[in-house]
Amino acid sequence: MRIIAADRFELKREVEYGTPEQNQAVREIVEAVRTEGDAALLRYTERHDGVRLQAASLRVTEAEITAAYDKVDAAFLTAIREAAVNIRVFHEKQKRYSWMDLQPDGTLLGQMLRPLKRVGVYVPGGKAAYPSSVLMNVIPAQVAGVPEIVMVTPPATGGKEGIDPYILVAAAEAGVKEMYRVGGAQAVAALAYGTASIPPVDKICGPGNIYVALAKRTVFGAVDIDSIAGPSEIVVLADETADVGYVAADLLSQAEHDEMASAILITPSASFADGVKAEVERQLALLPREPIARKSIDDYGAIIIVGSLQEGVGVINRLAPEHLEIMTADPMEWLGQIENAGAIFLGAYSSEPVGDYFAGPNHIIPTNGTARFSSPVNVDDFLKKSSLIRYSKEALLANGDKIITLARHEGLEAHARAIEIRLERERGGN
């Protein structure tokens, strides 16, 4: 793990836009599903997932969900149920309500908040089929009050068995009642435009491979989409009071995700840096995913030596990391200066996996420096606001002339006249 001075460090960031061939393939799939519906959906499912389905068998049955419960481990079920409760409790605290401001003359101004009506959650197949991510996408939508939450996932994530039973159980525990065995760009297109079997949604969220990401970009506008995640990142700010073993373990928990994940330690202590470097090497050698973690540490990992913790905070704000751990003598001391970080873990016991799985805050967090302007998944992502204006006659009579002045200045005479016709009528008394 390289040790580098703060002024020489630059984070490599890579955003995946796909090859021209991938983009073309996705456009074709999306267009085919949009125009042909189920026929195209079934055709691409056979071609890409190697599974031949009928329209009537797209939907996962209740019997399958019941059967899935028999296949999952009891300790897993206990843990995920408790995690679901914690996630729900944390997101309940984010709830918001419609409000109005009433003025004595009868004018009402306000915001009406409503949940989206129907949301689609994409759950990828293969190694990335994480039950925890199902909870993190579904529960905030549910807390927001979204009445219809639908899950799609490739038909053979669990191999010949069909869909991974852990995914089905996680979705059922989160409260999803409607699940379809479709994946890839074709599933995204079906959610966006609807088919005879799958009614369209208002928003699509959840991670996926490059085809899924490109399909989401393509359908954006017809529906809303969540942000498109980049590789995962952790920054640890630590002084010599921190535990070398804890810091190394947390860095590696990020590095094991992906060869492009980045794990960065920022510290003012050169001896602490040396200690962590050695400990990372020691723990790394023992990991089952050692090749992935090693490549991540070699290519994207770094220990940045700063002149002071204060300087370290400046580096953090420039990096805007997805995850930030602060393991210093007094972590709260620095919180007021942290401008950009998706999730902030304070103190020795707040290891990142605590947040990934269990504590309650969402684990879907802005990557690639986008914490500068975006937020972890939260209840607001599934609410929309409508402005309310009930202007009284008195308010219009008092302010109509000013509105007319502004409209005429902008050359919008019909706007002015819409006010004027009312003023004439009401002032004229006829």
Next chain:
Amino acid sequence: MRIIAADRFELKREVEYGTPEQNQAVREIVEAVRTEGDAALLRYTERHDGVRLQAASLRVTEAEITAAYDKVDAAFLTAIREAAVNIRVFHEKQKRYSWMDLQPDGTLLGQMLRPLKRVGVYVPGGKAAYPSSVLMNVIPAQVAGVPEIVMVTPPATGGKEGIDPYILVAAAEAGVKEMYRVGGAQAVAALAYGTASIPPVDKICGPGNIYVALAKRTVFGAVDIDSIAGPSEIVVLADETADVGYVAADLLSQAEHDEMASAILITPSASFADGVKAEVERQLALLPREPIARKSIDDYGAIIIVGSLQEGVGVINRLAPEHLEIMTADPMEWLGQIENAGAIFLGAYSSEPVGDYFAGPNHIIPTNGTARFSSPVNVDDFLKKSSLIRYSKEALLANGDKIITLARHEGLEAHARAIEIRLERERGGN
């Protein structure tokens, strides 16, 4: 204006993605500004705006702003100042704060809310240089607490005089201290990537022509962008208690915006429909922007006859209009059923221009049916959230095993070990 039954009506929607040539031109401009900075910015400004500038003259001076005040009409200044106060008051009510949940064992969970640090507001030149839109973009950012708000606008919106003085005054009144005379895709690129003269921002908002819209799409990810507006829409739900003259005037105030704007009346009364149709024709003939309004009414306008107001509400929810006016005997009766509408105007005196200019709610509202999932511009658009997790030793000891179970199930062993190393150390007491 055509009269049509609800089941035969379909709204034409058009989203502008630009020609391949326009897309290519924008990519070239963005890339040139990204790599060459001011040199490219000045080159494209000369080429597209016909104005030759030096880097040192990009920024609008205080003297220019002072001079602009001498050029604007006193009634305008009074009206825009009062509008600014109303907009500020309405948006202040949207403010939100960081919160935390403290548990007896010392665990803290929360959300830290922070404003974005730097926001760029694009103000188009020409006919679309609306002072009111400057207020609607700037004030929510300011209320959110964004410390740096910068405006860009083409160098000759006011012809040979330079920038339109009304735009400068509106920006100054809204509190903008930093303004640059650049426009087009080159201005968007400068805001996104920064140049020697213009530091980069975190979010770009404000309307613009097709080149500006394409440039915003291109830089999205490096910075946040607001939604890309489509043509403006109004739907009026009215029964025979409504005033034919008011309804016609409000429909026309939308139609005059743009040939592609749509103005739609929904009513259960055939005789009211006939009355509005005749009144639209009468008022239309008197409008200065009659050719634009007529094309809008002919191509996109409609009077939809429904069996009942109840059925009308269903049509509204399908259309998800930008603006909705309800002029029925009791408008509040229907509000609880309105799921999709950007801004809702209730009763005879809440003509849409009241909201466009003066009442306080934002006039930048989702178009093209996107009110299904998005909201008028509001303070949240300029805030971001960071999750906070301070887990206590007790909480980790109590829950660590469940976290390990979930991590191991997902094959993320380093995640499990980051917890395990702590449990061993703390339980072992060493």
